[in-house]
Amino acid sequence: MALADAPDAHPLPPGQHETSWQPVHYGRVPRLDVAGWRLTIGGQTEDGSLTVLDREALLALPWVEVEARLHCVARMSTPPLRWGGVRMREVVDLAPPAEGAGHVLLAAARGYAACVALADLVHPDSLLATHVDGQPLTPEQGWPGRVVLPHLYGFKGPKWVAELTYHHQPQLGWWESHGYHPRALVAQEERFAHQG
Ligand SMILES: Nc1nc2c(c(=O)[nH]1)N[C@H]1C(S)=C(S)[C@@H](COP(=O)(O)O)O[C@H]1N2
Ligand SMILES: [Mo]
16 A cells, blocks of 8 residues: 555544644743652542652553644644653552542642543553653653643643642643633544533
C-alpha cells in the first residue's frame, strides 16, 4: 500500500486544526530540580494515608510510549507527538482512592490545577509523561513530569504536576472555574460547561 493511501492514525477531531507545537501556559516556567521532584497522592485515599512518590519510585514503574496529538480547547492541535513515561493507572495503583472517590484534582507546582474523572485518569493512554519524541521534556514542556490525557482537551493535563488528590465530588480547577467543561472529551467536543 502506498504511503499516501495509509489510513491516518491520528485524524484531527471535530473543530480542531493543526499548528506547530508552541508550549503555552500562564505564569513563569518553574525551574524544578529533578532530584527533588515529588508527586504527592492524597485526599480520599483507600487507607487514608498520604503517599509521596519520588523520581526513583517513578522509574521503577513500566516505561511506555503513546503517540498522540495535544488538543487545546481553543482549537489548535499539535502534530502527533510520541510521549514517554508511565501509565497514570500504575501511579493510581500505588495509592488507590477510597470507594466512591471518583474525582481527581491534579495540581501543578505553580498555581494550576485541573479536575478529571478517575475513569479518564486510568485510561490506558493516560500518562505521567517525562519524555517526548525520545527526549526528556524541556522545562517549557513540563519537565520533570506532566499529565497527558490524549482523549481529553489539553487543559486537563497539568505540566509540572506535583499533587494528585482524590475527592468524592468534582472540583474546580483553573479552567473549570472559568466555564470550561468538567469532562472535556475531545471526541464529543466538550469545550464549555454550559454544553452540559
Ligand atoms: N501547569 C500548567 N499546565 C498546563 C497549562 C498551564 O497553564 N499551566 N495549560 C494547559 C493547557 S490549556 C494546554 S492546551 C496544555 C498545553 O501544553 P503545551 O504548553 O505543551 O502546548 O497544557 C496544559 N497544562
Ligand atoms: Mo489549552
